[in-house]
Amino acid sequence: MSQPATETTFDWLPLPALLLDVRGRPVAGNRRFGECFPDACRDDGLAGLPSWLEKLPEELAARVALPGQPVSLQLPVADPVLACRLPDEAGGGWLLLLPDENVRFTPASDADITTLLEGLPDPVCVIEAKTLRIVHANQVFREAFAEKGDPIGCTCHEITHDSVFPCADARGHCAVRRAIGTGQRARAEHVHPDDVCGERFFEAIAQPLAGSGGRVDKVLYCLRDVTEARRSREEIRQLSNYDPLTGLPNRVLFVKRLGTVLERASLERSRVAVMFLDLDRFKSINDTLGHNIGDMLLLGMSGRLGECLRRVDVVARVGGDEFVVILPDLKAEGEAEAVAERCLARLAEAFDIEGQEVFSTVSIGLAYFPDDGQDEESLLKNAEFAMYQAKEKGRNTWQRFSLETNAGAVERLVLETGLRHALERQEIFLHFQPQVRTVDGVWVGAEALCRWRHPYLGQVPPVKFIPVAEECGLITEIGAWVLAEACRQGVAWQRQGLPALHIGINLSARQFATPGLVESVESILRQTGIDPRLVELELTESMLMDDAAGAAELLHRLRRLGVRLAIDDFGTGYSSLSYLKHFPIDRVKIDRSFIKDLETDPDSAAIAGAIIAMSHSLGLAVVAEGVETEGQLAFLRERGCDEIQGYYFGKPMSAEDFSACLRRQMAAADRI
Ligand SMILES: Nc1nc2c(ncn2[C@@H]2O[C@@H]3COP(=O)(O)O[C@H]4[C@@H](O)[C@H](n5cnc6c(=O)[nH]c(N)nc65)O[C@@H]4COP(=O)(O)O[C@H]3[C@H]2O)c(=O)[nH]1
Structure with missing residues (x-):
């Protein structure tokens, strides 16, 4: 085929265009085509063209067109493709104009979709944009929602959520509707009720599918069950922030919470107390009655401690037999001392553990923000120090932090208590x-x-x-x-x-x-x-x-x-x-x-x-x-x-x- 006289125009056409020979086989692409399909345009000609162009000869053979008269082709791209018969003087053949640089594909036939979906390991369905009804679903999807019967024709929210309203994640986002509205892929995390484990978590991905007019008319909706991954994530978070025995925050989380409380308190100029509680002679309870009883005593203690506190107070277990409490926003003088008194009395009551009466008491240290310390570490340290002072005073009592003390005896207590955990804490x-x-x-x-x-x-x-x-x-x-x-x-x-x-x-x-x-x-x-x-x-x-x-x-x-x-x-x-x-x-x-x-x-x-x-x-x-x-x-x-x-x-x-x-x-x- 001789080069057409319009070569320069062809090259500068703003749309991707292809020259085809009389049989509809691509011969050359213009500059824009080269930009859109850089891999296909080589110095030695065209190669590795999009597979849908393979249908061209077949498609063009069926068309009768006069030279210069454009015909619209049904190719699997979203927008119509125009083909123009070139006059015989120009060598015959065709000029193919592609819609724009973002040539979008329409989904293949229903049969193709079904085959494609069946190959996917996750529950996937295709939803009609206008009605939100499911038009295709793979076997995994059908099995996942088997109890709802055949999903075809039902709305996605009926099937996945048992709801007449479109589904939404915690932030009110519905991935399907977002994909329809924006034409962009959307993601959301959904909770679906589950008979066996209460609820299951799904990552939902909605991929818009454009129809022949370029508008989104369907959405490919993929669900991935992320329940296990979420549970392991939650377990890790729980382990790193919470004490496994009592479920209370551990030292790490406590220090974070205390930091937040102190930040607010310094803005509001309010008072906060940190209360450090240590069980008296817990070691001997553990040694004589066994670790099981010891654990149950700690559990009982943590429960009773909760009863003595306000809703805003934060309680944590920071060591074997050590609990700490943040008492924020103290209004009246002596409020924290009153809480300490209440704890002493309640915790000293007998515990009935497996039919045994177990008695234990605690020693409590109090340190105030801002008077006794201005940051998390010094408040915690001083409350602990005050707790040793309480032990020194004969145990089962509270003590406010003070520097005037029997330093030698307290130091010994500090060392002894610290040593008890030193090996396990790798100190x-x-x-x-x-x-x-x-x-x-x-x-x-x-x-x-x-x-x-x-x-x-x-x-x-x-x-x-x-x-x-x-x-x-x-x-x-x-x-x-x-x-x-x-x-x-x-x-x-x-x-x-x-x-x-x-x-x-x-x-x-x-x-x-x-x-x-x-x-x-x-x-x-x-x-x-x-x-x-x-x-x-x-x-x-x-x-x-x-x-x-x-x-x-x-x-x-x-x-x-x-x-x-x-x-x-x-x-x-x-x-x-x-x-x-x-x-x-x-x-x-x-x-x-x-x-x-x-x-x-x-x-x-x-x-x-x-x-x-x-x-x-x-x-x-x-x-x-x-x-x-x-x-x-x-x-x-x-x-x-x-x-x-x-x-x-x-x-x-x-x-x-x-x-x-x-x-x-x-x-x-x-x-x-
Ligand atoms: N001024 C001076 N000091 C030097 C010099 N060379 C060594 N030393 C110190 O002398 C101590 C020697 O250990 P020691 O007599 O067994 O005395 C030890 C030992 O009795 C005890 N100790 C240390 N580790 C252990 C242990 O694992 N078990 C037991 N039971 N006792 C230990 O603590 C003691 C003190 O240990 P350290 O403080 O490590 O003190 C060490 C060492 O740092 C020197 O040239 N000049």
Whole structure:
């Protein structure tokens, strides 16, 4: 076919246009066509044209048209397509004018739609725009609403909602009507009643389908059952914001709510109180009556607490036996105190739990906004502090936050209560301090030292919390955790390619006296898979002296597990080396107090020297603790002290820092 004389005009036509040969096969597209179908127009001609153009030859063959006379073609696009016979002088053929750049497709035939819908896994139907009646529905849709009978001819809302009114989501949106109105795809979330689970949630998507006149005459309506996804989302939200036992908000949500209340209170200049409640001696109830009864008591408590509060008050469970309440918008003086009194009285009444009468009381702390704290954290902290003051006053009472207090006793209570949750809240962790071979400075061991990061108090030193843990018996649990964690770390280092280091672990007196220590150590060794010879348990002299025979037997049993034993802080207690030889001890650690004064105090130097010499004569190795200076190191090296521990070589550090330092040491040694 020769190129028509109108080529320039053809190219600049504002509509997409195609030149067809006499048989109706596309030959060239104009510039606009190229813009609309960029993939189809290549330098070497047309290719990959829309499939509906394949019908053209068939369609044109049936048409009788005079040159220059346009005919309208029935192609599956929304707007009419015009074809114009070109005069024979111009080579015959056709000029095809497409409606505009957004060539829209009309749905295929009913049969095509049915096949298409059946292939979809979700309930899908086609709704007539004018009447909102269903004209097609796939099998999944029919099954989903089987009890309603044949959906064809019914309105979509009759079928999906049992309603004579068009359906709508929570915001009043009907996806179908929006799609009809805007000609755009619309989405909504619907709740449909369900006999089995009460209600089911659907994501509804309405896709407008344009008729031959370009107007939306049908809507493709897809429903996706999102009930399960929504439930899991809700479960996650519930778990992260609510306490699973009582269903009350947890600490996270409580702090958010308190933030909102405080924001409003500062705008309105109103008063808010935070009330912190802690059950008195809950641990002993749990221990004696069992966790089930304990749980039910907590449930009962949370219920009764609700009875004592106003509707605007917010109650949350923030710890095992700790509840907090926000009392917003306090009008009268003493209002919060009255609530506290009411709670004390109601909560002290007996609970009937599985036929048992259970009594419990609470201690309550009160802190006011803005007087006792201006933000969530300080109010919560001060209310908790006041609660400890109430405990200190004899429990079953309330106390308003005040700085004048028996600081020591309250601090102890704060520590004890905090320690009860410290392990489960992962506040306890280990640091490691290198133990270095004196002759060449090589790192041969590490002492594991326990650390506690309290949420309010920050890092609490072990000399403060270990004695409290001892007194309240928590040391057994903490000590076992330390032992396991230190062994686990030792194994992890070896797996990372570091040399096998011996790990020093402190045993406290109470731990030493707890029955089952040997079994506990044995099981930890087995579970962690550490070589027992790398584990060194550190004890103090006083632990051995009270019951020497019993201690010796215990030490022998520990020794039989393969672990090493060291005497810590040597020199501060009985300091009888001859006595020590009755025990299966491997090493002696000279206390820091002697090392500190080595260079200035001849007595300290003499004692340290004597300990080293005597220990060696008894076949015991010696470690010096607290070495901070070159001079101390020189002295100890000269006296043949086996190992050194102290800031001179490294402070206690995290396991990651420890391994990084050790690697640097090893690399430096390799270079020498
Ligand atoms: N000024 C100075 N201090 C140095 C130097 N080198 C080491 N230290 C400190 O001396 C203490 C040595 O541990 P310790 O005598 O077993 O004394 C320990 C131990 O008795 C106890 N402790 C720590 N962790 C545990 C544990 O897991 N269980 C038990 N039962 N007690 C622990 O707490 C004590 C104190 O531990 P930390 O505060 O970590 O204090 C550590 C360490 O940081 C130095 O050159 N200069």
